[in-house]
Amino acid sequence: MNQEVSQKSKLHPKPEGLALQYGTAGFRTHAKHLDHIMFRMGLLATLRSKKTKSTIGVMVTASHNPEEDNGVKLIDPMGEMVTAVWEGYATQLANAEQDSLLKELKDVIEKEDIDMSEPASIYIGKDTRPSGASLSRAVLDGVSSLGGKTHDYGLVTTPQLHYMVCCCNTHGCYGSPTVEGYYQKLSQAFLQLSQNASNCTDDQKRLLVDGANGIGALKMTEMEPFLCSKLHMVLSNDSSSGKLNHMCGADYVKVQQNAPQGMNMGVGERCCSFDGDADRIVYYYTDSKGCFHLLDGDKIATLISTYLKELLTQAGLNLQIAVVQTAYANGSSTRYLEDVMKVAVCCTKTGVKHLHHAAQEYDIGVYFEANGHGTVLFSKAAQKQIQELVKDPKTNDERKRAVRLLESTINLINQVSDRRVIDTTDAERRAVTPEGLQDAIDSLVKKYKTARSFVRPSGTEDVVRVYAEADTQENADRLAHEVSLAVHRLAGGVGDEPKPL
Numbered sequence: 001m002n003q004e005v006s007q008k009s010k011l012h013p014k015p016e017g018l019a020l021q022y023g024t025a026g027f028r029t030h031a032k033h034l035d036h037i038m039f040r041m042g043l044l045a046t047l048r049s050k051k052t053k054s055t056i057g058v059m060v061t062a063s064h065n066p067e068e069d070n071g072v073k074l075i076d077p078m079g080e081m082v083t084a085v086w087e088g089y090a091t092q093l094a095n096a097e098q099d100s101l102l103k104e105l106k107d108v109i110e111k112e113d114i115d116m117s118e119p120a121s122i123y124i125g126k127d128t129r130p131s132g133a134s135l136s137r138a139v140l141d142g143v144s145s146l147g148g149k150t151h152d153y154g155l156v157t158t159p160q161l162h163y164m165v166c167c168c169n170t171h172g173c174y175g176s177p178t179v180e181g182y183y184q185k186l187s188q189a190f191l192q193l194s195q196n197a198s199n200c201t202d203d204q205k206r207l208l209v210d211g212a213n214g215i216g217a218l219k220m221t222e223m224e225p226f227l228c229s230k231l232h233m234v235l236s237n238d239s240s241s242g243k244l245n246h247m248c249g250a251d252y253v254k255v256q257q258n259a260p261q262g263m264n265m266g267v268g269e270r271c272c273s274f275d276g277d278a279d280r281i282v283y284y285y286t287d288s289k290g291c292f293h294l295l296d297g298d299k300i301a302t303l304i305s306t307y308l309k310e311l312l313t314q315a316g317l318n319l320q321i322a323v324v325q326t327a328y329a330n331g332s333s334t335r336y337l338e339d340v341m342k343v344a345v346c347c348t349k350t351g352v353k354h355l356h357h358a359a360q361e362y363d364i365g366v367y368f369e370a371n372g373h374g375t376v377l378f379s380k381a382a383q384k385q386i387q388e389l390v391k392d393p394k395t396n397d398e399r400k401r402a403v404r405l406l407e408s409t410i411n412l413i414n415q416v417s418d419r420r421v422i423d424t425t426d427a428e429r430r431a432v433t434p435e436g437l438q439d440a441i442d443s444l445v446k447k448y449k450t451a452r453s454f455v456r457p458s459g460t461e462d463v464v465r466v467y468a469e470a471d472t473q474e475n476a477d478r479l480a481h482e483v484s485l486a487v488h489r490l491a492g493g494v495g496d497e498p499k500p501l
């Protein structure tokens, strides 16, 4: 091991002094800083595979970030994000200077008591960024220097790679670990569910899709034939001309509260946007007055939980359903879910990994970040109850119909998830440092009706995120500006003071 790793790591040298951290969704920065990180994540994924005796995924992507950036997300055996302890190892290996890499590697092996004679298997995928090809080769190098086997899926979406890993580790129970298997599983469930909506008009079948000039556009085109004309997609930002995530994509639409460039929306037409690796989606439309309406993660979670609650009642199933949100969830969505829908709501820190773990605590955990990341988790026990009801001859037709719809929903949902001066607590809703910042935010919020605001350092970009809500758009914009000024002054902002929105 020693010789192979030392030799190959010299081909992927770490720039001296460069320190990066495993953030909200892995490492993410300008692609030119990432070659050594990729090699080392190849090493780490191989150790994780030996330790768990399972296939591990490595996705080369920077998701919603600009095209020049890249990054890497590690995927654990059931398709979930790698655990927090291993995130720590990732940072440890990433920041080891060239001559201490072997020492740090041995430290992880010792701490985790890894049997190096175990085989290792790694699945690799990448999004459409130009830097993806060489960076994924660096991952392959890392894996092979520890004798691991790889399967390179090439261009895939992040959810597709999560799916492949889960299929492999469940020995095909979850589905077949191929891109075609993915399309088949999801499209069959979609067709089953849409049988119910057989009276859909052609207009209702039409969906305008913004592909963010990324992998989502490519994969939706591949998937369309599997949908047997039940969905008629009109693709824009399909990478034929524009730049990845530039003036388009889910993050742009969510932040700007506006349509992406290049999409011609008719009144009332259904539209949606993916992000760069197609693991976020937001929906939107314009009304007859030209007013833009966004259906973000909060709305998606509300609609899904309402639908699932109806089906549970019809099926006569007593399963606990909960919605997991982050501090970014609009306050009125939380109130609606708790007061009107009577659904349990819990709040976690930003990052799919945090929401995913919280959602696992319930029979049915619906989790969505406002930015469009999310899914629904059905516990093993809940899935078993649903399957038993389908098979039970005593189940009457109405109940059977509802449980079949629940079953198709399970199949359709792919269940698989310096700014650092600001430190936060209470699921990132309150700033602990720098001193005085939270007091300043509190007194600004008091000036407005039904207002909320919080700030947190991003884990994917070199920025501080400011969130604000209030009774009107103008007041929310004003509050956001005032809070950003407070951040700039109290947390040592860089450059000019933020301008009003």
Ligand code: G16
Binding pocket: 024, 025, 062, 063, 064, 065, 275, 279, 280, 350, 351, 352, 353, 369, 371, 373, 417, 457, 458, 459, 460, 461, 465
């Ligand atoms: C990643 C995470 C999301 C998170 C987003 C923004 O998304 O998977 O959970 O909401 O980053 O995080 P931050 O506010 O810390 O920058 P993606 O789509 O960029 O991988």
